[in-house]
Amino acid sequence: MITFNVNGINLSCDSFGDNHADTVLLLAGLGTQMIRWPVLFCERLVAKGYRVIRFDNRDAGCSSHFTDHPAPDFAALAASHSAGQRPNVPYTLFDMANDAMGLLDALGIPRAHLVGRSMGGMIAQIAASEYPQRVLSLTSIMSSTGNPNLPSASPEVMAMLTKPAPDPRRDEAGFLAHKLAFARRIASPGYPFDEEYHRTLILEETKRVYDPSSVGRQMGAIVAAGDLRPLLAKITVPSLIVHGADDALIPAACGRDTASSIQDSTFMLIDGMGHDLPPSLFETVVDGIDRVARPSD
Template identity: 60%
Template sequence: MGMVMANGLDLSYDAFGAAEDPALLLVSGLGTQRIRWGDGFCAALAGRGYHVIRYDNRDAGLSTHLHGAPVPDLGAVIAALRAGRAPEIPYGLGDMAADAVALLDALAIPRAHVVGRSMGGMIAQVLACEHPGRVRSLTSVMSGTGNPDLPQAAPDVMALMSAPRPDPALDPEGYVAASLAFARRIAGTGAPFDAAHHRWLVLEEARRGHDPAGAARQLAAMVATGDRRARLAGITVPTLVIHGTDDPLIPPACGADTAAAIPGAGLMLVEGMGHDLPAALDERIVSAIDRTARRAA
């Protein structure tokens, strides 16, 4: 594990594989941490010849948490966007993409293959738009474009995601139960749900840095970015969009929209995959990322 000062923040990261191999940066999703990119997944990518770097976004895990920053009113953010005004938020996805660039700078990496999941896919998209010289290839996983006309998450999924959960320090079993209920709901049908792994994962994330306010700031950044399709049209690096057919949080139409917005992008719909990456899919997803990265050569 390492820690670097990047973009005025402490960013915590770790790496797999040989430093002389081409860099591959993994960007995490909303309110989650780098450990969601499992060790086996990272090792498999390193085995394909990549120097794999995963890191905690700002306001997550062991990276800097902006405890002094306000928690935006999501309704006010949406109202501002509808009125054509810039919403008041502590930071945006552009700032989070700049964090990734600063991390690469600190590690003396000029360019990297970039893979992002969920909100991390949106950060990766913004990174490819705003810092095109730093991205060798782009893989956007279970993400979207911000197109307001696309299907939204199922209402019960939104209810589970937004419902307050017990404090894990005071009621760890209640916290696990609420977290597992959400994880089960967004999981796909293509692989058995691994309750033991998810239990470990949510408790480990809670131990490393439980921060609902930080997740709320990240959500505001994601919502405030708005429709990115016009900017995505300028991406020229090899791009792959991966999306599960069973995703109830960011429906598969959002993945198709992402692929349609980026010239030459491939679309890989994974039958039975939900809004998660079960270990059973590691080989298939790793192979697809590898094929996309090799197109950049």
């Protein structure tokens, strides 16, 4: 793992493959760390001939955290979103897109293929719109446009997302049960749920850094970014939109809206996929990334 100072904060990343190959930059989702992009997934991209960079977003993992700023109240965020108002937040997705470009600068990479999942997909969308000279292609997975008219997760799923988990330092079993229940609820119903894999991942993330307030701040960044559709209309790079037909957190209509907002984009709807990326789908998604990255090959 390497850490760079970017935009006045520290960003931690690691790299796979040949440093001289075309780069795929992987952007993580809400409240998750770069290790949510499994090594096996990265290695499959390397086998296609890419260099792969994954990194911890600001307020996640081993990158800088904004602990001086309290997490916004979830009810207040929801009210701001419904009213079309910008909440008072320490940063937005636009700042996080700037981070991604700053990290490429620090690594000496002029242009890259961007692949983002969930919140990371929205960050990648912004970067592709705002920095077209830096982006070779865009793949947005299980993400959305911020369109306020789109359907949202059910109240039950939102309650599971926003309910505080037990402190793992005092109640590890309760913490794991809480996290595993949510992971299972949003997982892909068409594919086996590997509880041991998820348990290990949750514990590894917690061991790297435990900061429950960061999720609220990142949610604030999403709300503050607003409706991205006017930006998406400006995207000209080859774009792939991947979404699960059975996504319980960000419904498939959100993926369709993303695809319809980006001219000439390709929409890949995967039956049985929820709001996760099971190993059985690695090959499918990697092949899709490769096709959009090399459309003329």
